[in-house]
Amino acid sequence: xxxxxxxxxxxxxxxxxxxxxxxxxxxxxxxxxxxxxxxxxxxxxxxxxxxxxxxxxxxxxxxxxxxxxxxxxxxxxxxxxxxxxxxxxxxxxxx
Numbered sequence: 001x002x003x004x005x006x007x008x009x010x011x012x013x014x015x016x017x018x019x020x021x022x023x024x025x026x027x028x029x030x031x032x033x034x035x036x037x038x039x040x041x042x043x044x045x046x047x048x049x050x051x052x053x054x055x056x057x058x059x060x061x062x063x064x065x066x067x068x069x070x071x072x073x074x075x076x077x078x079x080x081x082x083x084x085x086x087x088x089x090x091x092x093x094x095x
Contacts, residue, residue, distance in 0.1 A: 009037070023043075024036055024039040024040060024043070025039075027039040027042060027043075
């Protein structure tokens with residue numbers, strides 16, 4: 001009987017470069033994942049996380065570059081207020 005994960009997975013067939021196959025097989029050998037399919041999912045998820053961080057960085061930079069002087073001044077006021085409020089917090093001791 002198929003497991004729930006197998007019911008939701010898409011079957012693909014492809015070829016990869018030898019170094020890619022070795023990398024994926026090493027992930028399995030090192031115990032990071034149990035199967036080749038999980039290795040591919042792990043690598044794709046890592047790439048997507050990097051892409052998401054890059055997009056957030058780009059969008060944040062664009063946001064600040066396109067601010068009006070008034071918006072920038074308000075942003076600076078909010079940053080100072082947050083900085084003041086955070087001074088009393090010991091982040092290492094927070095649960």
